[in-house]
Amino acid sequence: MDNKCQFFREIPLEECFIDKEPYYVPVGNEVEVFMAAYKNRLPVILKGPTGCGKTRFMEYMAYRLKRPLITVACHEDLTATDLVGRFLIKGESIEWSDGPLTKAVKSGAICYLDEVVEARKDTIVVIHPLTDDRRIIPVDKLGVIMKAPDGFMLAVSYNPGYQSVVKDLKQSTRQRFISIDFDYPPADLEVQIVAHESGIGQEMAKYLVEIGARIRNFKHHGLEEGVSTRLLIYAGKLIREGIEPAKACQIAMVRPITDNPDLQVSLDEIISAIME
Amino acid sequence: MDNKCQFFREIPLEECFIDKEPYYVPVGNEVEVFMAAYKNRLPVILKGPTGCGKTRFMEYMAYRLKRPLITVACHEDLTATDLVGRFLIKGESIEWSDGPLTKAVKSGAICYLDEVVEARKDTIVVIHPLTDDRRIIPVDKLGVIMKAPDGFMLAVSYNPGYQSVVKDLKQSTRQRFISIDFDYPPADLEVQIVAHESGIGQEMAKYLVEIGARIRNFKHHGLEEGVSTRLLIYAGKLIREGIEPAKACQIAMVRPITDNPDLQVSLDEIISAIME
């Protein structure tokens, strides 16, 4: 076991390139659409549920386009300063430190804002001048406007299932993007993915995918969100370690997604029906 | 592809002049009204939906009047300090840095506050003394009052479709402006614009404009906002890249503007009816 911690004072840009082709099998024409958008520098929205492969798709496209990828997990307290940059104390002097968005602009990277609806609307507004003809970002604290080089592109994602009136993109933001829909992969593809990533056999993977599909049907019966492909993989990993399959499904696929006792009973019954 | 980042520590004023005549075809007498307002230094409100050409109009007027144009995208956390200016750390010393409004006042520019209703009311109040006889701006942090030179003018815009009780200009602000209405361009003009900016043919542009018109009719049936001319151009660009036209319309004109599944189905049917 290697306990040495990799501690870099500057994240070298090379690290942001994806060297190895990520494991990604396209479901529709999402790759072509993204390529066309990139060629025209149209900003892109990826819409879809938690854990259905949006992040993996971005890694795949960055690999294909040979551009560095800079990802920002958005949240309610993400400020424009967090995105753009701030002054930091380094030793005895104060130095400017680019935020991820500025870094992406400077290096002509693909900047990916994950769960963008979580960010406050005023934070999001800083991307406006990057998403029209101007392709600029004003860095107020430096008194500077930067013009994005040709390589730069902006993509954002969110889960339309969560949206509410408070958490929604403004139309003046939305109408700066084209939008690609994502969903859980089709069953046969998901079986492949679960088997590949967890190391269990196709047979067991099939059971897990079938349970997953049935759980997702409960989304219209009180379940907040369907079970993600990631959790199917977790279940597979526990099974590979010798945890009893039905128990592994409860632990990895039911308990994480709901605290509602009635729903837990219903979902456990699905597992029993298929596993036993 | 050019990845060199243009990084200026001071945005030179010359950059704020519009050198090339922007592509703008007037719809009514908006140009004459704006000229009359400018001659009398009356502040102007532009009202209209997202992406209907308000910003382009401002660029066109700045070009016509040969004045620099300084644009500010307003948002909820825009402070009076952001507009007026602040002290910045530059190397070892602290220097004053003008905000965009102060910069515009000093250089006799046209200052354009985009989506002004998004800004907090206390931010907006700093423009009051600039919009009456006094034409001054108090810069509290410097202990200075600046008088605007003759060239300075103030314009603001907002989308009346969004307004609510919380997000509205105060009457004491409103009654300092004259107001010009904007809307999507008439169909034949919009066809020209879409063809010109996306590079597709007139025929295809006509289809896109017709779809756009039908989608806009849905504004009275649950759609928050009509589709902007900008998104029609996006669709055109995707089509030019070889994306199948109906698909391109879904991606660029339907998915960005709504997450409502029922609305999506209705709007997709419009596309099918016209494209196929």
Add this chain to the structure above:
Amino acid sequence: MDNKCQFFREIPLEECFIDKEPYYVPVGNEVEVFMAAYKNRLPVILKGPTGCGKTRFMEYMAYRLKRPLITVACHEDLTATDLVGRFLIKGESIEWSDGPLTKAVKSGAICYLDEVVEARKDTIVVIHPLTDDRRIIPVDKLGVIMKAPDGFMLAVSYNPGYQSVVKDLKQSTRQRFISIDFDYPPADLEVQIVAHESGIGQEMAKYLVEIGARIRNFKHHGLEEGVSTRLLIYAGKLIREGIEPAKACQIAMVRPITDNPDLQVSLDEIISAIME
């Protein structure tokens, strides 16, 4: 056109004197009442709608009394510090800078707080000790109490039409003032003012004043606030520039005051009826 910006590091007090007699025609005995109040140093409230001449009246009284006039536009985020003063970075040292209220106290000026109900109640409380026998202002940040010289006087204004439970002066504040009512000027006087300030003829001014009067009647039918004399003057200026009169009225007198389509139609009909 003169683009030189007048940039003073200190606003010299002389600038706060009104040298030229402002154009003001009294409507009632407001001048006598104000003189009596000033002689007894009673604080004064001016109540009335937006743009009806309260600010002009203050300029006139300051001219008559030969006292400097210091005006503060109140807003929700105006702090006691903004009124009283703060420490500023000037070059390498930190220097105290008086706020407008302190400046007015020190120089025996008339201090005028415009739209005082917009300010937070805790901000307003700093004027309490200036409005009773003590006539003092505590400057906490300097650890100083200043006593106002004889020349100092305090006036505030607000629009009673806006008031709500949240935005109201506390009785313990109100009962420190006498109060003078203001309203739009009577028709014949308003005709004079509009003609004088916009440069149009008496005939046209009469039409504008008649339209203004009819629009103000709509205040009891959904209009938030009547149209101000200032907007009548704006309309006059546009007409003088050759904009068609009915159009000028729509642009300067209807669109700025309401976004409600039904109201716009009704008010446009008033304009047609009179102008055509």
Add this chain to the structure above:
Amino acid sequence: MDNKCQFFREIPLEECFIDKEPYYVPVGNEVEVFMAAYKNRLPVILKGPTGCGKTRFMEYMAYRLKRPLITVACHEDLTATDLVGRFLIKGESIEWSDGPLTKAVKSGAICYLDEVVEARKDTIVVIHPLTDDRRIIPVDKLGVIMKAPDGFMLAVSYNPGYQSVVKDLKQSTRQRFISIDFDYPPADLEVQIVAHESGIGQEMAKYLVEIGARIRNFKHHGLEEGVSTRLLIYAGKLIREGIEPAKACQIAMVRPITDNPDLQVSLDEIISAIME
């Protein structure tokens, strides 16, 4: 007229002594009760409407007891730091500056918190240890606890007519005080006061007091607060300056206390009935 501004960097304690006997005529046994409370160092609440003489009473008691009087006008943003003290920048060094409460404790003064319910509950809690056996005040920023000398006493006031659930003293605060009720002075006494302070004759003062009494009856008919003795004095001063008596009453006694047009009409009728 004397325009020299009295500007002290330190308010000398002597200024806080009341040298001249304030004009105060007791209504009941409030003086005896206060003396008994002071002898036992019991904290005192004064309850009563705006402008009925609570502050004057405190000045009178401070004069009688020959103790300095330090008054704090409470408001929503008064912090414990404001009361206790802070570090101030003086020239090049930072010096501690006592807040009014600490100053009062150090000098054995009477500290009077006016409108105490306006202050936030967490601010008020700093007075708790001063109001029991301990008679101490912790000065966190100095890391010091001060013990009040024998001369120190605490009094607070508020207007019970304003109170609401949000703005109320906690029982754990209240039960540290005895409480004395105040009200407007009886008619004959108020006539004396109004005549004495405004310089008008007894006859006119009687009219003003009668109008005041009738207006106060409206408190049960929609008036938020009765008219204060202070406003009666204001009316008297305007009359002495030659303003027509009925007009003076409207300006000084009706308009300041209400914006409600119906109430204004009713109150104006009272004035007409008595003055004419």
Add this chain to the structure above:
Amino acid sequence: MDNKCQFFREIPLEECFIDKEPYYVPVGNEVEVFMAAYKNRLPVILKGPTGCGKTRFMEYMAYRLKRPLITVACHEDLTATDLVGRFLIKGESIEWSDGPLTKAVKSGAICYLDEVVEARKDTIVVIHPLTDDRRIIPVDKLGVIMKAPDGFMLAVSYNPGYQSVVKDLKQSTRQRFISIDFDYPPADLEVQIVAHESGIGQEMAKYLVEIGARIRNFKHHGLEEGVSTRLLIYAGKLIREGIEPAKACQIAMVRPITDNPDLQVSLDEIISAIME
């Protein structure tokens, strides 16, 4: 009268010891329970109304256990920093200053958080690691964890009559304490206390206690909180100073606890019935 102010830059720990046995007569077995809790270092909650003797009990137990007692009056804006400590400016250097909780931990004192439900839940959470086996307190700002010595103990108090959903201890906090109930002392004991502390005779004290008991019955008829023993003592002190007994009861026992005119009348009648 001694006006010299005792001003210490450091509160010496010795001051926190209770040298003289406080006047406390146990009502039940509260002393034994507290001794057993202390021996096992179980944290203790004291529950009971305002002014019923909880603080006095803590002083008594600290005296009995010969431990220093450090009391913190909790309020809504008490921060974890206030409890734990902060850096202070002392002359030219910055020094760490322990908060009361840290001070208590370091010196093995009894730390008493009075009215603990007033504090925000996130403040309270800092005591969690002090109340289980670990008995530690993390001092984030120093990057230090302190382990409490054996002598340290934690007690908190609150008034269950006030509690609401917002102001309540979390179960994960509550279940770290044992809890002792307190109430007003039984009548004969309260007579002793009132006589002893106010210096009036047994007879008069009996009257006061009887009035107190009757007032407390009104708690179920609109009175927010019963009258505390402390206020009975206040009334006694006023009577000893010669204030007429019925008047003294109104001033010290009725007016402080309610502003409701109807309740005041009812409670005054109780006083008349007993005193006259």
Add this chain to the structure above:
Amino acid sequence: MDNKCQFFREIPLEECFIDKEPYYVPVGNEVEVFMAAYKNRLPVILKGPTGCGKTRFMEYMAYRLKRPLITVACHEDLTATDLVGRFLIKGESIEWSDGPLTKAVKSGAICYLDEVVEARKDTIVVIHPLTDDRRIIPVDKLGVIMKAPDGFMLAVSYNPGYQSVVKDLKQSTRQRFISIDFDYPPADLEVQIVAHESGIGQEMAKYLVEIGARIRNFKHHGLEEGVSTRLLIYAGKLIREGIEPAKACQIAMVRPITDNPDLQVSLDEIISAIME
């Protein structure tokens, strides 16, 4: 009694290792599941009521895995900065100080976030990149991204009984964890624990456990939360000190968990029925 305070300026990592096997008896296969999760570095949620042994389980697993354990008690004001680290003033210089999460990442420890739902959602989001393939933590203030060494693992806990809409983990957070359910130990096991930890006999422990079980049944009759094993141990300790058993149960098992008088009566009756 040892009053020496252990005061370390740096918490040495060795202290975070659990040297002695904690007293923990497994109820189901929770140990195996946790081992399988650790082997695959799957993040783990522990769900269960207050005081049922979750923290003890984590200590036991850290002991078994021979990894340091770093625990963070979450609360509403825990910031990302608190978790990740900040700059501290140490003597004359400013030094970086790792927060507990960064410390855990650097040292390959198990990081345990207790009551994770209490933390704000934006705080929780910093753990996202640690819980997927990347296993990284961005340290914004240093401009650094750290990669977790192999030993690092993340576990969180919460009480599902408390959860509400506001206080809930987002699905995008939840679906990064497997989840293990915890509950109060079965009766025979709880008897052992109570006897072992409080030092009372098996017989008495049995009574306490029976009372505990009956109290927990009241959770469906208005009781917010069942009584924890910890409080049963407290009761045992008081009994061992000679406090009468029924009284000890009231003090340690009823009063701490509810202020509701009716519930207190019901629960006291349970105690009487069993103890007497």
